[in-house]
Amino acid sequence: MLRRLLLSGASAIGALVVGAGRALAESPAGGEGDAGPDYWSMLFVFVLASFIGLGVIRRVSRLLHTPLMSITNAISAIAVVGSILVTGSDYPPTIRFMGGIALFASMTNIVSGFLITDRMLKMFKSEKPGQGGHA
Amino acid sequence: MLRRLLLSGASAIGALVVGAGRALAESPAGGEGDAGPDYWSMLFVFVLASFIGLGVIRRVSRLLHTPLMSITNAISAIAVVGSILVTGSDYPPTIRFMGGIALFASMTNIVSGFLITDRMLKMFKSEKPGQGGHA
Amino acid sequence: MTHAMLQASYILATALFIFALHWMNDPKTARNGVYAGVAGMTVAVLATWFQPIIIHHGWIILAIVAGFAVGIPLSMVPLTAVPQRTALSHAFGGLAAGLVGTAKYYLWYQEGPENLTTFRMVAIVLEILLGYLTFTGSLMAAGKLQEVKWIPQRPVTYPGQNIVNFFLLIVALGLGAAVIMNPSATWAPQVFPAIIGLSLLFGVLLIIPIGGADMPTVIAILNAYAGLAAVAMGFVLDNKLLITAGALDGSSGLILAIIMCKAMNRSFGNVLFGAFGQVQQLKAGGEQKVYKGETPEGAAQIMEQASLVVIIPGYGMAVAQAQHKVRELYDQLKKRGVTVKFAIHPVAGRMPGHMNVLLAEADIPYTDLVEMDDINSDMPQCDVALVVGANDVVNPAARYDKSSPIYGMPIIDADKARTIFAIKRSKNPGFAGIDNELYFGPRTWMLFGDAKNVIGELVKQLSGGSGMH
Amino acid sequence: MTHAMLQASYILATALFIFALHWMNDPKTARNGVYAGVAGMTVAVLATWFQPIIIHHGWIILAIVAGFAVGIPLSMVPLTAVPQRTALSHAFGGLAAGLVGTAKYYLWYQEGPENLTTFRMVAIVLEILLGYLTFTGSLMAAGKLQEVKWIPQRPVTYPGQNIVNFFLLIVALGLGAAVIMNPSATWAPQVFPAIIGLSLLFGVLLIIPIGGADMPTVIAILNAYAGLAAVAMGFVLDNKLLITAGALDGSSGLILAIIMCKAMNRSFGNVLFGAFGQVQQLKAGGEQKVYKGETPEGAAQIMEQASLVVIIPGYGMAVAQAQHKVRELYDQLKKRGVTVKFAIHPVAGRMPGHMNVLLAEADIPYTDLVEMDDINSDMPQCDVALVVGANDVVNPAARYDKSSPIYGMPIIDADKARTIFAIKRSKNPGFAGIDNELYFGPRTWMLFGDAKNVIGELVKQLSGGSGMH
Numbered sequence A, B: 001m002l003r004r005l006l007l008s009g010a011s012a013i014g015a016l017v018v019g020a021g022r023a024l025a026e027s028p029a030g031g032e033g034d035a036g037p038d039y040w041s042m043l044f045v046f047v048l049a050s051f052i053g054l055g056v057i058r059r060v061s062r063l064l065h066t067p068l069m070s071i072t073n074a075i076s077a078i079a080v081v082g083s084i085l086v087t088g089s090d091y092p093p094t095i096r097f098m099g100g101i102a103l104f105a106s107m108t109n110i111v112s113g114f115l116i117t118d119r120m121l122k123m124f125k126s127e128k129p130g131q132g133g134h135a
Numbered sequence C, D: 001m002t003h004a005m006l007q008a009s010y011i012l013a014t015a016l017f018i019f020a021l022h023w024m025n026d027p028k029t030a031r032n033g034v035y036a037g038v039a040g041m042t043v044a045v046l047a048t049w050f051q052p053i054i055i056h057h058g059w060i061i062l063a064i065v066a067g068f069a070v071g072i073p074l075s076m077v078p079l080t081a082v083p084q085r086t087a088l089s090h091a092f093g094g095l096a097a098g099l100v101g102t103a104k105y106y107l108w109y110q111e112g113p114e115n116l117t118t119f120r121m122v123a124i125v126l127e128i129l130l131g132y133l134t135f136t137g138s139l140m141a142a143g144k145l146q147e148v149k150w151i152p153q154r155p156v157t158y159p160g161q162n163i164v165n166f167f168l169l170i171v172a173l174g175l176g177a178a179v180i181m182n183p184s185a186t187w188a189p190q191v192f193p194a195i196i197g198l199s200l201l202f203g204v205l206l207i208i209p210i211g212g213a214d215m216p217t218v219i220a221i222l223n224a225y226a227g228l229a230a231v232a233m234g235f236v237l238d239n240k241l242l243i244t245a246g247a248l249d250g251s252s253g254l255i256l257a258i259i260m261c262k263a264m265n266r267s268f269g270n271v272l273f274g275a276f277g278q279v280q281q282l283k284a285g286g287e288q289k290v291y292k293g294e295t296p297e298g299a300a301q302i303m304e305q306a307s308l309v310v311i312i313p314g315y316g317m318a319v320a321q322a323q324h325k326v327r328e329l330y331d332q333l334k335k336r337g338v339t340v341k342f343a344i345h346p347v348a349g350r351m352p353g354h355m356n357v358l359l360a361e362a363d364i365p366y367t368d369l370v371e372m373d374d375i376n377s378d379m380p381q382c383d384v385a386l387v388v389g390a391n392d393v394v395n396p397a398a399r400y401d402k403s404s405p406i407y408g409m410p411i412i413d414a415d416k417a418r419t420i421f422a423i424k425r426s427k428n429p430g431f432a433g434i435d436n437e438l439y440f441g442p443r444t445w446m447l448f449g450d451a452k453n454v455i456g457e458l459v460k461q462l463s464g465g466s467g468m469h
């Protein structure tokens, strides 16, 4: 039973991978004037961006891990860009409606994400100036 | 005199910048199936790679700045890729000859750069094992 | 807004986002990070909006206004509710990705099959799988954390659960593969909703068996999924800004999840499929051990004489909202010339950095918050260790008891201090459901009660006391 | 080698290069960095070579073999010649970029004007400008460092020099702009060589006014140029691997140049146009000050009694090749229970990290090499500071004498040690051409002579001495 499941799982994943591979293989040669978006550029950008992400995030101060969570939230709401395109283009209303919901969701994340991050960061003080004690 | 020089300098640089701007402005819209290499992808990649470079290099151990100079030498000899393309394609011999010289120059950098880096790095030891003293 | 200006804006926004995260490496520059983030987002939104293909503006304005209307109150939740808010925002992010993917598929299907290239189909399927499962999964997580009534807090398990979940995932993937291979078949638009439904269901089933207390780690993993969904959207729309921002978000989720797992000495798999915290195996044999109680008066006297007091806060401080009282205690002790430090365990509380925000809220300078690795070497010189609602993070069993569920987890060495006072309400165990021998130690005295009240008592004793000495 | 496989190889090579540089952050992992770099380069070369458009293999093989034939001996130069070798390799890099750019221009010109888009022309012009000026500039730098006879060591200056150089650059840029605007004009292929010639000339003229001793900084700047030339080549060939690797190289040159300038408290402009080290303004009034000499015997006795000896190496140690003798001294002192540390100034010697490689060559564990900022707080506790051929990096005038050319440069606080011994050959000043009052200080004794000989004497005294005490 488990084995059959595993096998079918493997084949489903296999199909996906083969699909992805075929997609990339059939992608245009880029460079000297071919048509279509260059998928390899996108992959290149993804790899570079992941390196940057891992490098930058690993160096975020441990003190600030909670605000980090909320600011990355806000930044990942960049999905707003896609939502605007779907909502505002000359598409059928049902499609645009889905875009509108997506836009609302993204905008909520942007607003609440940045505001709460700032709210939290405002609290971090290195040492009260007018404060007694002598630490 | 100096002023005239500065002015003509500014206009020459201006011409270059305008050229670059025109180049990017006339570049294909990418995305939905236009022709030509997507210059914006290249710029994107350049910006990301510079972030990675600055982030990674700033964290190289000060101990190793000399080997760092030689390893980046070797890596920047990636110009070898362009040289191979020019040398080995079906081009006129004069063109291919230039490529051959470039290929030779790049290959020299690759070989000597990696070898000397390794030679230097082999010297760095944290503490001799069979060593007297008790530092 | 020409193509060139659009692309230049996107590059600018990317750089601003990278700076935003970079500046989070120091509390001094962190607020600049927020400004950079806001600037990047503004540039990206305006550049997208001002393109000539955007011709309908009504719904855009409406959605943005609604986003502000909901986002502003959401940003004012109390700090204890931050984990829920985070989960909720992942749900929103997942939903947005899922909807855009869905919209794009039907759009391209109507416009003609040549639009549905294999590449795009792979990206769309990944986008909707990740998007919708993040949506429901995060909603469940938020519900558990908020302790919503009709969502079970404790893990819900049944035999064969992992197999059923796995089977569901396989079916979803299989349908996805079928649609990818035949994107413009007449049955494809009917199968598509099935994939969506399965993803939604899978999100729920994935979270049901996980205990509320494991939610922080799960949230970080869902964060990574939300980031990957944005990356997939970037591939669908051929938009490199989306790819970059998504990758940044994904990295953040991944790294936070790894840090938490390491600090708990558990694996991803164990968190996701282990149904941790499910049965509280109370070892019956342990009950004969005895606690030594102490009164606030006695404790206050000893703390007054100390030269170094280390306060170790835990989840209990968050529950009791005791941070302001802790601040008063800190002030009182400092006034008497006592050095006071806070020992911060990476997974104290219920989310990464939880203790730091709470203490910062109470205006305690972050220079007095010391990380576990740095404070442990000072613990033998510490006169009083005051444990405020922490439990697992100070349990010495983690060091040697191989049978303990927290074995191998690094802890704060409270047991090495000369005197230990521990504040908690009862004899109940903490998150991991195990006894803590620290409480029975020869130099440990318990201060039973709610953290806020007990610390209030301590403060009263100190301020009513003799003042300077 | 399909397009997909080629692109996948390039992504792999990019990742390997990033890892290569990342692993240089620790001496323990640095050698893995070299392996990653070699692997990345191998992948890139093979993937490019195996493309179907590559049909001529003879010249490729020939050039590769020749590259090995020259590269292997070049990698075996003595460590003192490393700066020259680095400069030489930038020259090669610049040449390669220039040649590929030239080849591509003539090729596209022949194939038809539609190939010469404005974007490509801008990239080509930048590539050849940067490439050829790096070529001759680096050759000059290498020559000055190698002290080749017919290249003047001292800066060559004349009135209006900067204006002439600037004018040359303007003409080159102007011609470049003309070619960019009219890439397929019949005169363009004739103007192109003029741009090349001007770039070559500009490289020479740029370096002539800079003293041999400023070469390390110049080399780092040329390194950045070589990297940018590779980036430009990437834009010309639409190759993202070239862009990335070039950007990595460019960052490295930039950061090293910044570090050196900061450590010398000078600006880029001052290095490039300041004609530093040109006139050795010997302040005539200073000669009456007196040095106190010491014999190796006396110095050895005092060092033997010390508990902490800090050795401060400088350019003189490199010149004298004294590092192996220093190692013997280190061993002798350690045998007697003396703690020995090395204080490393960031610009001691003539290239970044110079002292570290030399001392590593002599098998001194890098854990005993301490950076300036870390050792300075220990200097007041130091019994003996032994200055081995260092001068500017220990000159206290940097701290307060605003008229000094090194004012503001951070230094190693040798003058704070209880006793200072300084080894140099003569009363001549160091690189900056100024006297060093440390040598006249009340607790300083000079050990005049070649560093290798003097340290050899010290070792002889110590090993002939009474052994343990």
Ligand SMILES: NC(=O)c1ccc[n+]([C@@H]2O[C@H](COP(=O)([O-])OP(=O)(O)OC[C@H]3O[C@@H](n4cnc5c(N)ncnc54)[C@H](OP(=O)(O)O)[C@@H]3O)[C@@H](O)[C@H]2O)c1
Pocket (backbone or CB within 6 Å): C213, C214, C215, C216, C217, C260, C264, C313, C314, C315, C316, C317, C319, C320, C346, C347, C348, C349, C350, C351, C352, C353, C354, C388, C389, C390, C391, C392, C393, C394, C423, C424, C425, C426, C427, C428, C429, C430, C431, C432, C449, C450, C451, C452
């Ligand atoms: N921070 C994270 O990111 C994260 C993520 C995932 C899991 N976790 C887990 O969470 C746990 C955190 O450890 P911890 O030591 O902070 O907490 P803990 O082990 O859960 O213990 C909290 C203690 O606080 C006491 N308490 C609760 N409410 C209180 C109140 N109002 N006043 C006084 N005491 C109160 C409880 O005892 P009484 O009930 O007797 O009062 C309990 O023993 C670890 O096991 C960690 O693995 C953390």
Ligand SMILES: NC(=O)c1ccc[n+]([C@@H]2O[C@H](COP(=O)([O-])OP(=O)(O)OC[C@H]3O[C@@H](n4cnc5c(N)ncnc54)[C@H](OP(=O)(O)O)[C@@H]3O)[C@@H](O)[C@H]2O)c1
Pocket (backbone or CB within 6 Å): D213, D214, D215, D216, D217, D260, D264, D313, D314, D315, D316, D317, D319, D320, D346, D347, D348, D349, D350, D351, D352, D353, D354, D388, D389, D390, D391, D392, D393, D394, D423, D424, D425, D426, D427, D428, D429, D430, D431, D432, D449, D450, D451, D452
């Ligand atoms: N490291 C870099 O990256 C870099 C880059 C650019 C510039 N610089 C500059 O280079 C200088 C480096 O400072 P530094 O203190 O290392 O060197 P320095 O100031 O140039 O002094 C070297 C000293 O060594 C002595 N010396 C030369 N040959 C010797 C020998 N065979 N035996 C014994 N002594 C010998 C010289 O005096 P005698 O002639 O009397 O023997 C001289 O005083 C700084 O000014 C720095 O700004 C460094």
